[in-house]
Amino acid sequence: MPDTFAPVEVGLHGVTKRFADQTAVDGITLRVHEGEFFSVLGPSGCGKTTLLRMIAGFEHPTAGRIELDGVDMVGVPPYRRDVNTVFQSYALFPHMSVWDNVAYGVRRKGVRGTELKKVVGEHLELVRLQQYAKRRPAQLSGGQQQRVAIARALAAGPRLLLLDEPLGALDAVLRKELQIELMRIQREVGTTFLYVTHDQEEALVLSHRIAVMNAGRLEQVGYPEDVYERPATRFVAGFIGTSNILDARVSGVDGGWALLDAPGVTGLRAPLHRRVVRHGQRVAATVRPEKVHLHDLDDDPPAGWCVLTGTVRDVVYTGVSTQYAVDVPGGAGLVAFAQNTRRVADAGSPGQPVRMAWDPDFTVLLESADD
Structure with a gap:
């Protein structure tokens, strides 16, 4: 992983x-390092594609500065930027062969003969x-066409490859296959990839790192495990995966x-991680469903864990795991995921009272309503 x-x-x-x-984009400051596979993640309309288009030179910023390799690019046309873009629509030349599509950008750089054949090959x-x-x-499948588009973009030797939801038109199985291919390709060529997607997984x-966008602004930038395990805001907690969010006060x-x-919760606490809070402050805390364990009322959770008693409302079997929706005091509903290592009926059924418990290390403080 690039540092x-x-x-x-x-x-x-x-x-x-x-x-x-x-x-569309509101005062974003961000750095992408050489050799990174960097993703900009957010819902439709959050400004991520507009940001990509400004980096490519297809749009010009209203304010601010865009630098590529330390050089200010504002006002520099796309063809003078050492950047190529891969689109969701592939944008291949239908009248050309696969070979000629890949060769197109290389020829425009003046490469001919044996060297051209070598690069395309x-x-x-x-x-x-x-x-x-x-x-x-x-004559190719959608996945094969997308790989041609990637080869064409890389063959021209850009310092930076921009990818605008390139797998969005593919079915789920093919998307997963192409994800592995993209990771392999990026590792082999070492080119910086800046990838735009709405797909959290x-x-x-x-x-290597992710920037989460919402309504034109950055919500959080970090390594995948940081963004998932320690979301900084309510939006990130809710947008990436599933989160249980509890409104609480600092005691x-x-x-x-x-x-x-928080209503009905005993032993609720969260690591501060250098954050400063004050007594009586309103905060939001979150815990991921896979961190939550379900216990029968006569089965005591481990000492020191956060515990909340509720009633199972729904049980949804998803194959690898089972999802339990639990009604808890205060009218809220929380969710727990359990790996299917035992029969579904053994873990809880609708109407059954249960204890939800989790290690407080997995409680994460979000932004405060008082901040």
Whole structure:
């Protein structure tokens, strides 16, 4: 994994983009390092594609500065940026063979003859399409067409490859196959990938680091495990995976722990991780469903765990795991996931009272309503 002390490939400094009275990107500052597979993740309309288009040069920022390899790119046209883009729509030339599609950008750089054949051959081998070199795009599957688009973009030798939801048009099985292929390709070529997606699982699987966007702003930037295990805001907790969110008040501080009061919960506390809270402060705390264990009322959870008693409302079998929706005091509903290592009926059924319990290490403080 590239470290964050590697040279900065992309530097965004207060980048803003407005369309009439709408702000699509709002003051984003971000650094992407050389050799990273960096993903920008967010829902439709959050501004992630607009951000990508500004980096590519297809849109110009209203304010702020965009640097590529330390050089200010504002006002520089796309063809003068050492960047290529892979689109969801593939954008292949239908009248050209696979070989000629891959060769297109290389030829535009003046490469001819033996060197051209070498570069095209290497990139067809990279995406494992050597045997399809003479075919037209219409004779390929969607996944094969996307691999041609990736080979064409990489063959021109850009410093930065931008990928705008490139797997969005593929079915679920093919998406997973192409995710593995993209990871392999990026590792082999070492090119910086900046990847835009709305698919949370895709971002977690592919990325060295992730930037989560919402309503034109950055909510959190971090490694996948940090963004998932320690979401910074309500939005991140709710958008990436499933989260149980409890509204609470700070009742005290004990060393590195915040002691919390929430309806029906005993022993609720959360690691502070250098955060400062005050007595009586309103906060939100979250715990992931897979961290929550269900216990019968006569089965005591481990000492020191956070415990909440409720009633099972729904049981949903998902194959690998079973999802339990539990009604708890205060009118809220919490969710627990259990691996299917035992029969579903053994773990709880609708109407059954249960204890939900979790290790307080897995409680995460979110933003405060008082902040």
